Amino acid sequence: MSTAQIGPGDYSQVPNPEQALKYAIQHIAGERVELIDGVITPVSPSWAHERATALIGKQLGRRMDELGLLAGSGDLDLPGTQDFYLPDMAVLPEELFESEGALLPDQTLLVVEVTSPSNADTDRTVKRRRYAQFGAPLYLLVDRQEGACTLFSQPGELGYTRVEGPHPFGVPVRLPEPFEVDLDTTRF
Structure with missing residues (x-):
């Protein structure tokens, strides 16, 4: 019995290339990467980038405790696409943190992305569209290059139908149910 050699670029023997690629970046790459x-x-x-995320987490802390929620930066899969994200912050029910695998955007209550010079356009357009398509109920974009925050809600196949902002840093941003919190954006 002979074993056929698979040459570079020949993926005919891979049963599901999407799953293979997503598995590889999670388990083989050795560093945190997104698709x-x-x-x-x-x-x-950067630390400046992390600061905005930490300040949001700090402001949501008490309310998350009351609701049994936690915040983190785990894997979010977008099945059927070539996308696999590591949001800067995702807030979800504490019991979902027991998962060893990736979660779906519709399992979150809030997704936060903080822009950097290298990814600002991706966070503003690609991720906003995808998070809406995959049902993330709230998407908070902290745009450090523009000095503004925008809250997207009411997701659908064509994007978010409700947009609040952009609000310049310093203007509070109201997170609706279940949070009911005004975020102080002064130090972002």
């Missing part, structure tokens, strides 16, 4: 439109993109936020 954005099929392109492997390293995730390495």
Whole structure:
């Protein structure tokens, strides 16, 4: 019995290339990476970038405790696409943190992306569209290059139908149910 050799670029023997690629970036790459439109993109936020996320988490802390929620930056899969995201922050029910695998955007209550010079356009357009298509109920874009925050809600196949902002840093951003919190954006 002979074993056929598979040459470079021959994926005919791979039963599901999408799953194979997503498995590889989770288990083999050795670093935190995302797939954005099929392109492997390293995730390495600066401390200034992390600051905005930490300040949001701090402001949501008490309310998350009351609701049994946690915030983190785990894997979000978008099945049927070449996308696999590591949001800067996702808030979800505590019991979902027991999952060893990726979650889906519709399992979150809030997704936060903080822009960097290298990814601002992706966060503003590609991720906004995809998070809406996959049912993330709230998407908060902290745009450090523009100095503004925008809250997207009411997701659908064509995008978010409700947009609040952009609000310049310093203007509070109201997160609706279940949070019912005004975020102080002064220090973002």
